[in-house]
Amino acid sequence: MHARAPMSSSSALPLPLPFFFLHLLLLLFPPCCTGCSRHLLLHAGANSSSSSSLADMLQVQAGDGANVTDGLRRYLARFGYASVPDDADGQLVVRLYQSTLGLPVTGRLDNRTLDLLATPRCGVPDLHLQPNATARFAFFEGQPRWARQPGHFLLTYAVVSSSPPYQPLPLPRKAVRRAFRRAFARWARVIPVRFRETRDYNMADVRVGFLAGDHGDGEPFDGPLGVLGHAFSPPSGQLHLDAAERWAVGDMADADAGAVDLESVATHEIGHVLGLAHSSVPDAIMYPSLKPRTRKTELTLDDVRGVQALYGSNPRFSLSSLSEPDTSSASPAAAYTNTRSPGKTTTATAIPLLLLVAITLLC
Numbered sequence: 001m002h003a004r005a006p007m008s009s010s011s012a013l014p015l016p017l018p019f020f021f022l023h024l025l026l027l028l029f030p031p032c033c034t035g036c037s038r039h040l041l042l043h044a045g046a047n048s049s050s051s052s053s054l055a056d057m058l059q060v061q062a063g064d065g066a067n068v069t070d071g072l073r074r075y076l077a078r079f080g081y082a083s084v085p086d087d088a089d090g091q092l093v094v095r096l097y098q099s100t101l102g103l104p105v106t107g108r109l110d111n112r113t114l115d116l117l118a119t120p121r122c123g124v125p126d127l128h129l130q131p132n133a134t135a136r137f138a139f140f141e142g143q144p145r146w147a148r149q150p151g152h153f154l155l156t157y158a159v160v161s162s163s164p165p166y167q168p169l170p171l172p173r174k175a176v177r178r179a180f181r182r183a184f185a186r187w188a189r190v191i192p193v194r195f196r197e198t199r200d201y202n203m204a205d206v207r208v209g210f211l212a213g214d215h216g217d218g219e220p221f222d223g224p225l226g227v228l229g230h231a232f233s234p235p236s237g238q239l240h241l242d243a244a245e246r247w248a249v250g251d252m253a254d255a256d257a258g259a260v261d262l263e264s265v266a267t268h269e270i271g272h273v274l275g276l277a278h279s280s281v282p283d284a285i286m287y288p289s290l291k292p293r294t295r296k297t298e299l300t301l302d303d304v305r306g307v308q309a310l311y312g313s314n315p316r317f318s319l320s321s322l323s324e325p326d327t328s329s330a331s332p333a334a335a336y337t338n339t340r341s342p343g344k345t346t347t348a349t350a351i352p353l354l355l356l357v358a359i360t361l362l363c
């Protein structure tokens, strides 16, 4: 069994825990589970592929409330939040997680923190750079970039399928190609780099594929939700998506529960391919988390400044043409609020409430 930190009064979660818990159920097991913790344990055990999975974290939470459990510590360590000495109650690692991702720094597993922990995300670990008022973008260590001749240069990319270990495409090839064409075009608009699709996968600079579970690069995927994809810094060019997701394109309002917008994840992972690490600006494309049934495809000023710091500006691009507001200097609390449309927030709150009422009646 996992060692469990004692629950202090400051770490106890008040009334909203059932709402958070049911929200997790809705995200992870939308059709069949109705909020019983025993069901959660059974499902979590069945889906758990590693000791550091979200399911593992939930297993412990089902009985322990909102403590920083060993399962949660392992989950955080996987994404760059290693435990530190003299942190028995986990406040330090929680504070690091909160400050890195633009949350109010409370040191407690408050609702916002739990909500973000439960949100599917990119598998690339987060960095812990001290953000300043004007830039929260980050680079990988050593600031790698594609080193080509100055000015406009060309990177080729290919989408591979049905060639082991790659899985068949989860959507019609035309839809996948269109999603990536649009995603690459967003970055090409702001930097002097062109992208062109090629059929020669072995010769492509950027290689895109859907993979499942342990696929040989030391970064196994974990099944539906959890980790959605990952990509490697230049000049690797490897961009991997978890084949187990319910990938979708187009209007997410019509998508299934748990559907993940391919174009949004593609745009994010291309940022890694170009050399950007995760940003602490919640609105930014390079923020690591993405809720299901959410489209997030427009580069923010933070993304643009980051990628232009590596490659310079496309001479035909003007910052004034950005449609997104500048969230780089917003307070963490305000920026976090901005990541949700009012409609989504209402839905996310109302559905757990209805489930809670239904469970109360059934039990």
Ligand SMILES: [Zn+2]
Pocket: 122, 123, 124, 268, 269, 272, 278, 287, 288
């Ligand atoms: Zn990422």
Ligand SMILES: [Zn+2]
Pocket: 211, 215, 217, 219, 230, 240
């Ligand atoms: Zn991989």
